Amino acid sequence: MNGDRHLEGRAALVTGSVQGIGLAIAEALAAAGARVAIHGLASPDQVRAAEAAVRAAGAPDARFLDADLRDVAAIDAMMAAAEAWGPLDILVNNAGIQKTVTLAEATAETWDAIIAVNLSAAFHTMRLALPAMAARGFGRVVNIASVHGLVASREKAPYVASKFGLVGMSKVAALEYAAVGDRLSGGVTVNCICPGWTETTLIEPQVAARAAAHAGDRTAGIASLLAEKQPSLRMSDPAEIGALTAFLCHRSAHNITGAAIPVDGGWTAQ
Numbered sequence: 001m002n003g004d005r006h007l008e009g010r011a012a013l014v015t016g017s018v019q020g021i022g023l024a025i026a027e028a029l030a031a032a033g034a035r036v037a038i039h040g041l042a043s044p045d046q047v048r049a050a051e052a053a054v055r056a057a058g059a060p061d062a063r064f065l066d067a068d069l070r071d072v073a074a075i076d077a078m079m080a081a082a083e084a085w086g087p088l089d090i091l092v093n094n095a096g097i098q099k100t101v102t103l104a105e106a107t108a109e110t111w112d113a114i115i116a117v118n119l120s121a122a123f124h125t126m127r128l129a130l131p132a133m134a135a136r137g138f139g140r141v142v143n144i145a146s147v148h149g150l151v152a153s154r155e156k157a158p159y160v161a162s163k164f165g166l167v168g169m170s171k172v173a174a175l176e177y178a179a180v181g182d183r184l185s186g187g188v189t190v191n192c193i194c195p196g197w198t199e200t201t202l203i204e205p206q207v208a209a210r211a212a213a214h215a216g217d218r219t220a221g222i223a224s225l226l227a228e229k230q231p232s233l234r235m236s237d238p239a240e241i242g243a244l245t246a247f248l249c250h251r252s253a254h255n256i257t258g259a260a261i262p263v264d265g266g267w268t269a270q
């Protein structure tokens, strides 16, 4: 299934796709034939590089949409532009931020920013995108949650709250749109992917802190982080999250909805 152009004729928006997991998802959808709107907070050079990467991966068209996801008016404008360019068949809420801090020491600003980007933004994009998807009988929403949408860890109260919220909200949306369309049209599905440790810059502060505790040895720091939680002892490659997203967007995935799929080397099996 992956490797064919099963998303020819489809249009996708991937938030936070100028780097990391989002860029890998944009590339995977592009390789499957979708036109892809990329998005994120980035310099003009980073935007140009991401656009070029998505075109090189096979997107018939790629464009950058600008919006700070803490700003509801900016989200409204981004979604209007995406729908005019699309219309949107696929929405991937991937943008996310995190901070490692105890609950008592987390500031109101930290809480507000993490909830705004990781949870409220997905509420706004979904409420704007889903009705039009339903009217056309096909739609895919893939929300990039986390293992921290399924289990907790210390020092991540705002992040864990945002990801549990995202998993719950996705299940509600899945139920509300479950009966749309049919097997031929592909229906409208809403799912979460819940990654464990995945190699991107998001986890760098935690890697650096753990490396420091191992006399500056980065490899030992990563091994120690993995040993604590991820039984496979391997990080995921962002491209693997991209491949799963492309699979969920296939028409034959019409009955996979309301799922929260861990990609965590056994973390949440424990």
Ligand code: NAD
Pocket: 015, 016, 017, 018, 019, 020, 021, 022, 039, 040, 041, 042, 067, 068, 069, 070, 094, 095, 096, 097, 098, 117, 144, 145, 146, 147, 194, 195, 196, 197, 198, 199, 200, 201, 202, 203
């Ligand atoms: P990353 O830091 O590399 O990318 C985050 C993206 O979000 C960037 O493109 C950035 O521009 C965008 N973004 C951040 N704040 C924004 C804002 N205010 N407005 C608009 N865009 C904003 O991170 P990543 O590791 O690729 O993470 C992607 C998603 O995967 C996140 O939701 C994260 O929580 C989740 N995740 C990552 C891991 C991991 O180990 N890397 C594990 C589980 C879940």
